[in-house]
Amino acid sequence: MKYFRNWAIEALSQKIQAIRGMNDILPQQTPYWHKLEAILRQLMASYGYNEIRMPIVEKTQLFKRAVGEVTDIVEKEMYTFDDRNGDSLSLRPEGTASCVRAGIEHGLLYNQEQRLWYMGPMFRHERPQKGRYRQFHQLGVETFGIATADVDAELILMTARLWKALGINGGVRLELNSLGSNEARAEYRDALVAFLTPIKDQLDEDSQKRLCSNPLRILDSKNPNTQALVADAPKLADYLDAESKEHFARLCQILDANGIEYSINQKLVRGLDYYNRTVFEWITDKLGAQGTICAGGRYDGLTEQLGGHATTASGFAMGIERIVALLEEVAPIELTDADLFVVALGDAAEINAIQLAETIRSQLPSVRVRTNFGGGNFKKQFKRADKSGAVIGLVLGEQEVEQQQVGVKFLREHKEQLMVSQSELIETLKQILNLEK
């Protein structure tokens, strides 16, 4: 009994920590997320894309069929569990499968064009490290019903515009490839297997396994020895069908005309099964090994594979954490809690301070106002004002209340304090804070 009690107390007092690889996003980081999210919403609107929101849990079968049974995601990375009624469910490891599922289910795809985006958490049981987490966030953009290369180009143009808007365009580069039609890819696959089979023993272990299941993935093996071996392998470009070649040439032409630089990487094949024709990745060297910040391509076969009518499609997914990490590095935000801090001494002044703060919030909603709570002398209150990062302190004592005035103190500049009538405060603040239109 005593032993049990000790154990119970110990267990109760132990700290419970977050799950490895699933991060809290703390107040110092949320301003980066807000900035990114606001710019993304604006960007999507300016290209005429509409938001769709899907559940974060789906039937496991959806991902098996869409992403592919022999991909890393489905083989090793999914959070899969049985629902109470025995159905196998999975936390979504990516959004495209759900988006296509929703599109088919609600009749959004058949004989229609759609330009869609979504943003939210994805889950993969990977080894956590910088830029690689078990819960992470993606912006996904998907287009349906447009077969031509112009829409692939548009997806790339909008991401290029984003890097500029965020001020990170200096640190990113674009890699492109075409996987051709499914038939061309199958033919190439056979040629690649024929080339690799005699030297199978020299490949790394993962690549040996992939030789049967997903041989194209061997091309982007990180193993130096394997890389050297595949250098002489047949080239995908030599197997492209004429239509895919033309499609790819048109994509390159549009990018050239818009001043988008890229390099063609013949070994870029992407990990998922569903891609055909265009594939692309945006990569940065500033984040170490986890350098891909955005990846996508065309997936014309997926809708049919998931039971819908054949619908051409093209899209990309962007890793939000990696972009936030880039932003923190190259475009730091100065973090403050308030623009304006109201200090007050005495009961009447405190009440007056709260009323004034409320008036400012009504009249100047873009100004962040904090009011001192919890009392303390002026010195203590100004310390709090300073800590908040506010540029202006409003000061109220007994005398100010009596005369319906308020002190305006400049907290970040050497400028004399003003005394203004409370009825003129809003006008004064507009001028000081440059809020006049």
Ligand code: ATP
């Ligand atoms: P990687 O090669 O880095 O494993 P991936 O090919 O598995 O990426 P996608 O499935 O194409 O990635 O996802 C698109 C983007 O989402 C990636 O380019 C990356 O920015 C981000 N991403 C993928 N997995 C993670 C993760 N575990 N943690 C954080 N971001 C991720």
Ligand code: MG
């Ligand atoms: Mg991965």
